[in-house]
Amino acid sequence: xxxxxxxxxxxxxxxxxxxxxxxxxxxxxxxxxxxxxxxxxxxxxxxxxxxxxxxxxxxxxxxxxxxxxxxxxxxxxxxxxxxxxxxxxxxxxxxxxxxxxxxxxxxxxxxxxxxxxxxxxxxxxxxxxxxxxxxxxxxxxxxxxxxxxxxxxxxxxxxxxxxxxxxxxxxxxxxxxxxxxxxxxxxxxxxxxxxxxxxxxxxxxxxxxxxxxxxxxxxxxxxxxxxxxxxxxxxxxxxxxxxxxxxxxxxxxxxxxxxxxxxxxxxxxxxxxxxxxxxxxxxxxxxxxxxxxxxxxxxxxxxxxxxxxxxxxxxxxxxxxxxxxxxxxxxxxxxxxxxxxxxxxxxxxxxxxxxxxxxxxxxxxxxxxxxxxxxxxxxxxxxxxxxxxxxxxxxxxxxxxxxxxxxxxxxxxxxxxxxxxxxxxxxxxxxxxxxxxxxxxxxxxxxxxxxxxxxxxxxxxxxxxxxxxxxxxxxxx
Amino acid sequence: xxxxxxxxxxxxxxxxxxxxxxxxxxxxxxxxxxxxxxxxxxxxxxxxxxxxxxxxxxxxxxxxxxxxxxxxxxxxxxxxxxxxxxxxxxxxxxxxxxxxxxxxxxxxxxxxxxxxxxxxxxxxxxxxxxxxxxxxxxxxxxxxxxxxxxxxxxxxxxxxxxxxxxxxxxxxxxxxxxxxxxxxxxxxxxxxxxxxxxxxxxxxxxxxxxxxxxxxxxxxxxxxxxxxxxxxxxxxxxxxxxxxxxxxxxxxxxxxxxxxxxxxxxxxxxxxxxxxxxxxxxxxxxxxxxxxxxxxxxxxxxxxxxxxxxxxxxxxxxxxxxxxxxxxxxxxxxxxxxxxxxxxxxxxxxxxxxxxxxxxxxxxxxxxxxxxxxxxxxxxxxxxxxxxxxxxxxxxxxxxxxxxxxxxxxxxxxxxxxxxxxxxxxxxxxxxxxxxxxxxxxxxxxxxxxxxxxxxxxxxxxxxxxxxxxxxxxxxx
Numbered sequence: 017x018x019x020x021x022x023x024x025x026x027x028x029x030x031x032x033x034x035x036x037x038x039x040x041x042x043x044x045x046x047x048x049x050x051x052x053x054x055x056x057x058x059x060x061x062x063x064x065x066x067x068x069x070x071x072x073x074x075x076x077x078x079x080x081x082x083x084x085x086x087x088x089x090x091x092x093x094x095x096x097x098x099x100x101x102x103x104x105x106x107x108x109x110x111x112x113x114x115x116x117x118x119x120x121x122x123x124x125x126x127x128x129x130x131x132x133x134x135x136x137x138x139x140x141x142x143x144x145x146x147x148x149x150x151x152x153x154x155x156x157x158x159x160x161x162x163x164x165x166x167x168x169x170x171x172x173x174x175x176x177x178x179x180x181x182x183x184x185x186x187x188x189x190x191x192x193x194x195x196x197x198x199x200x201x202x203x204x205x206x207x208x209x210x211x212x213x214x215x216x217x218x219x220x221x222x223x224x225x226x227x228x229x230x231x232x233x234x235x236x237x238x239x240x241x242x243x244x245x246x247x248x249x250x251x252x253x254x255x256x257x258x259x260x261x262x263x264x265x266x267x268x269x270x271x272x273x274x275x276x277x278x279x280x281x282x283x284x285x286x287x288x289x290x291x292x293x294x295x296x297x298x299x300x301x302x303x304x305x306x307x308x309x310x311x312x313x314x315x316x317x318x319x320x321x322x323x324x325x326x327x328x329x330x331x332x333x334x335x336x337x338x339x340x341x342x343x344x345x346x347x348x349x350x351x352x353x354x355x356x357x358x359x360x361x362x363x364x365x366x367x368x369x370x371x372x373x374x375x376x377x378x379x380x381x382x383x384x385x386x387x388x389x390x391x392x393x394x395x396x397x398x399x400x401x402x403x404x405x406x407x408x409x410x411x412x413x414x415x416x417x418x419x420x421x422x423x424x425x426x427x428x429x430x431x432x433x434x435x436x437x438x439x440x441x442x443x444x445x446x447x448x449x450x451x452x453x454x455x456x457x458x459x460x461x462x463x464x465x466x467x468x469x470x471x472x473x474x475x476x477x478x479x480x481x482x483x484x485x486x487x488x489x490x491x492x493x
Numbered sequence: 494x495x496x497x498x499x500x501x502x503x504x505x506x507x508x509x510x511x512x513x514x515x516x517x518x519x520x521x522x523x524x525x526x527x528x529x530x531x532x533x534x535x536x537x538x539x540x541x542x543x544x545x546x547x548x549x550x551x552x553x554x555x556x557x558x559x560x561x562x563x564x565x566x567x568x569x570x571x572x573x574x575x576x577x578x579x580x581x582x583x584x585x586x587x588x589x590x591x592x593x594x595x596x597x598x599x600x601x602x603x604x605x606x607x608x609x610x611x612x613x614x615x616x617x618x619x620x621x622x623x624x625x626x627x628x629x630x631x632x633x634x635x636x637x638x639x640x641x642x643x644x645x646x647x648x649x650x651x652x653x654x655x656x657x658x659x660x661x662x663x664x665x666x667x668x669x670x671x672x673x674x675x676x677x678x679x680x681x682x683x684x685x686x687x688x689x690x691x692x693x694x695x696x697x698x699x700x701x702x703x704x705x706x707x708x709x710x711x712x713x714x715x716x717x718x719x720x721x722x723x724x725x726x727x728x729x730x731x732x733x734x735x736x737x738x739x740x741x742x743x744x745x746x747x748x749x750x751x752x753x754x755x756x757x758x759x760x761x762x763x764x765x766x767x768x769x770x771x772x773x774x775x776x777x778x779x780x781x782x783x784x785x786x787x788x789x790x791x792x793x794x795x796x797x798x799x800x801x802x803x804x805x806x807x808x809x810x811x812x813x814x815x816x817x818x819x820x821x822x823x824x825x826x827x828x829x830x831x832x833x834x835x836x837x838x839x840x841x842x843x844x845x846x847x848x849x850x851x852x853x854x855x856x857x858x859x860x861x862x863x864x865x866x867x868x869x870x871x872x873x874x875x876x877x878x879x880x881x882x883x884x885x886x887x888x889x890x891x892x893x894x895x896x897x898x899x900x901x902x903x904x905x906x907x908x909x910x911x912x913x914x915x916x917x918x919x920x921x922x923x924x925x926x927x928x929x930x931x932x933x934x935x936x937x938x939x940x941x942x943x944x945x946x947x948x949x950x951x952x953x954x955x956x957x958x959x960x961x962x963x964x965x966x967x968x969x970x
Contacts, residue, residue: 126907127914131849131863165904330850331918333859360918361905366843372608373807373847374854382810386608427642428838428922430603430950431957437604441808441837445905446923473907480908 052077058105064410081455112172112418114398116323117352121158125357148486150207169445170420198237198264269303321401328354350398387436529554535582541887558932589649589895591875593800594829598635625963627684646922647897675714675741746780798878805831827875864913
């Protein structure tokens, strides 16, 4: 299911060992212990490694943003010392959650319009609201709001598609959050770029600026096969081939999209994209609600990442993706919230809970999508869907130290009989206590350390007034 | 949709006016203002009255456990004074949520077994666990845990079916929570009663003890038409006719139940229950997943209360109840969580969110079950389903003062464009700040006032050890 250990991973371990062996004299002063930057001590570690090890009373040593050791508390304490220690006794430590699909600035449109047909929702509310409000400053304010909400809920990596993605990268980097950020390419004028040429030039500069960054993976995001021409899709793929940038897109979200594609292109969206040579192991496809069994084979063969958005698909009545089949076929399937305008939050806990329950009732089989599988989709499988599983998605030596510490003392979590059941069916975003990304503490004991929560709320409320004013004649409620 | 104003309601208003006019001399001292026990001041009041009024910067005056005035803050302040005032400025005040279906002590089995076929789940885990563990003390410990979780999430009324219901009533009353409590009648020996005669004697005593209580409505709970004989169901109905006690039951939960009923009784469960004269306006039926259009007519004509449990029905793959049709037919339909062993929490916020989303995707129509309808099912329609809408379910003069104050300052709730959208799609249990039941503050600023949270957690964890020990040879994970 997982790729073989990559070369860079092996080199890192060698490097880590070298660092340990050659570091400063204080190592000796600590009677042979190796130095780490930070040690998380105690608690139950849900590693999500290949063996799915769960370590009671464990510990994690972190150096240079990566996990250098994970194991029993006593063993780690014997071998490592660090200036900083986080006591996680009695708590649960999990890999940071991966939100595989967002339009992060749309937090500012949260609840602007609900309970509508997709077309009406888009054309009467969302598109006009975007046309009248989306500026770089709007995008920055919405991004900060979304980042704060995601950190608070234990999401450490997200994958985005929107406009002004360079500003989103800047805000995300400043907040210390990991992300795959896709700048939109679409065949009509949008907030930041008015032509395809402008968009491609933007992406060129954007990818050059951020590639190699420890947190930000810049990407190109053709909106969907029905809003971007074949020629432009091929140019996107060529750009990705040349730069190595991932491709973020929407595929097969609604039945109508499939029917329209069959009419216009004599092929379903996935068949069409395969035919024009668009799909490969750098593509991250959101939704994929309506693939046939043959198309699932195509996605598997071409190693396409798939992001399932159960709550958005339910709310917009898009349909139920064949996720149990995708999982049994071993596809790279993650979970996402979609934008806050169609969800209406960025809460991965509710997404896990919903994924497990939705597929049970839809298939009539209460055994499909177990709690463990739902949790996998939010962690290691989510990392696979973003093609980042060499770096994140589990707590393993050599991987980035993206960790979440969960409080286990709230009434709704008591008692606990099984770890995955507790995580998926009982734990809430409000139980997230402390969050580390790339070894850096970005939330400690529910206090955000890299974002100014008061200023973010104030800014969001100001934008609410502007949005309402801009839509005044057609305001929904 | 709502019943006409009942006589007792009118009498109450008269009483309230009399109380105001004849109360102590301090009325005069406050320059003609009437005395209330408590005033909730400021905030947005979501009344759920017949006009669905939403009052910005409102206030609510409470006396003798009931709402005596609700309106604009300035008007209430002009007319009432009270020793105690709760400042709800900037917050939202809603009617207390109604959880229409629980097995409250099963909180102690939360997450004991998941992702299994209903039969396997019941026969391999739940029934053995119950047989080996359920005592009156277990029921008390589980009830306290469930009460604490429900208060924290803004539930002020619940409807239960379990064993030792007299102990549940005692704990519920002590915690100051409102409930319809149904003592189980079932045709095999259970934890508290070994025969039908014993159960009927228990119910007789139980109903006599609690009838007339301000908080507790004692009820009789025949488990289901397939576990209670026709003779015993008729005796239940006769008991209810004689005492006026409501009847809590499960009807038409699974397709198999319907098929078995058709084979054994040549009638679906609802047809069968109508034929034997069981159904009336005192029946509260949980689930009702598989009714035909004709059967929906029967439920409507006989004024049966229906409780929809979307998350439980999803997790056990029971099916999707035809709730949009039930609502458009004007049935009395509420929402419930079911027991924590099959959900795995008692969270009405997630139930509302799920109800709205599930029916959209299942029907393919994003306009069914609007946010407002979902909120109605958790409040006024939920009260109708329990046949308690003369007393609770909305914030109106004469009704019981069951109120919940919601904090609106968490990141996931910002910005707000529509009240019902905010409540159903964005608000979480963790946003509940203060809870009043029958005019009494049972949680203030997230601190439980009628329950000892530390002792409850300790007790629940002790029972976890016992449950695991009792199941040791067949422990699930």
